[in-house]
Amino acid sequence: MHYKPGLHILATFNTPDSAKLNASAGSRIFFDDIVNKYALQKVGEVYHDFEGGGFTAVVCLTESHLSIHTWPEYSLATFDVFLSNFRQENDDKVRQIFDDVLKFYEGTTLQISEIKR
Amino acid sequence: MHYKPGLHILATFNTPDSAKLNASAGSRIFFDDIVNKYALQKVGEVYHDFEGGGFTAVVCLTESHLSIHTWPEYSLATFDVFLSNFRQENDDKVRQIFDDVLKFYEGTTLQISEIKR
Numbered sequence: 076m077h078y079k080p081g082l083h084i085l086a087t088f089n090t091p092d093s094a095k096l097n098a099s100a101g102s103r104i105f106f107d108d109i110v111n112k113y114a115l116q117k118v119g120e121v122y123h124d125f126e127g128g129g130f131t132a133v134v135c136l137t138e139s140h141l142s143i144h145t146w147p148e149y150s151l152a153t154f155d156v157f158l159s160n161f162r163q164e165n166d167d168k169v170r171q172i173f174d175d176v177l178k179f180y181e182g183t184t185l186q187i188s189e190i191k192r
Numbered sequence: 193m194h195y196k197p198g199l200h201i202l203a204t205f206n207t208p209d210s211a212k213l214n215a216s217a218g219s220r221i222f223f224d225d226i227v228n229k230y231a232l233q234k235v236g237e238v239y240h241d242f243e244g245g246g247f248t249a250v251v252c253l254t255e256s257h258l259s260i261h262t263w264p265e266y267s268l269a270t271f272d273v274f275l276s277n278f279r280q281e282n283d284d285k286v287r288q289i290f291d292d293v294l295k296f297y298e299g300t301t302l303q304i305s306e307i308k309r
Contacts, residue, residue, distance in 0.1 A: 076265075077266070078263055078266040078268060080204075083202065085200065085202075085307060085309065087197075087309050118238065118240035118248065119238030119239075119240055119250075120238065121235065121236030121237065121238060121250070121252040122236075123235035123236055123252060123254075125254070131235065131252055131253075131254070131256065131257070132252075133236075133238070133250045133252050133257055133259070135238040135240060135248055135249075135250050136248075137240075137242070137248070139248065139261050139270075140248070140250055140259055140261075142250070142256075142257055142259075144256050144257075144276065146195055148193075149194070149195040151195060153256075153274075153309050155272075157270075159261065186309055188305070188307055190202060190305055192202065192204050192270050192303055
C-alpha cells in the first residue's frame with residue numbers, strides 16, 4: 076500500500092455579510108452540520124473569538140482538518156479544507172464542502188489553491 | 193488599511209525516524225517550544241493519537257495555525273504553518289519554523305507549496 080494523497084483546498088473569500096465573520100457561534104453550528112452531512116469524524120476543535128471581532132477556528136478530523144480565520148474589518152476570511160484519502164476517496168467531498176462554505180458565508184472566491192498532498 | 197496576506201507553507205516530508213510520527217507526546221513538547229521561541233500566541237490546540245499509530249495535531253494561534261498529520265506506516269507527514277501578517281511581518285518566521293520542523297523530524301521534503309494569502 077502506498078500513501079494516497081488527499082485534496083487540500085485553500086481559499087480566501089470575501090462576503091457582503093461580514094456579521095457572519097464577526098463571531099464564531101453561527102459558524103460552529105455550520106461546521107457541526109458539515110461534519111454530520113459528510114460523515115466526517117471530529118476528534119477535537121478550537122474556536123477562538125477575538126475581542127475586537129473576528130475569530131479563528133480549526134476542526135480536527137480523523138480525515139485531517141478544516142480551518143477558518145476571519146477578518147470582518149476586511150469582509151474576508153481564509154478557509155482550508157483538507158481530507159485524506161485513507162479509507163475512501165474524499166476529493167469530491169472536499170469540493171462540496173468548499174461550495175457549502177461559499178453558500179453559507181455568501182462568499183466570493185478571491186484566491187484559491189487546490190493541492191494534492 | 194488593507195488586508196496583508198500572510199505566508200502559508202504546506203509540505204509533505206518523510207523521515208528515517210518514524211518513531212517521532214507514531215505518538216504525539218514528543219511533538220507536543222516540540223510545538224510548545226516553537227510557540228515560545230517565535231513568541232506566538234496559542235489560543236487552543238488538538239492532539240489526537242490514533243490507535244494503530246500516528247496522530248493528527250493542530251495548534252491554533254492568534255496568528256493562524258500549525259498542523260501536522262502523520263503516517264508512520266509510510267514514514268511521512270503533512271505539515272502546515274500559516275502566520276498572518278496583521279501586527280508584524282511573519283514570513284521569515286514561517287520559513288524558520290518549517291526549517292525547525294525538518295530538523296526535529298529529520299525530515300526530507302517530498303512536496304512543498306508556499307502560498308501568500
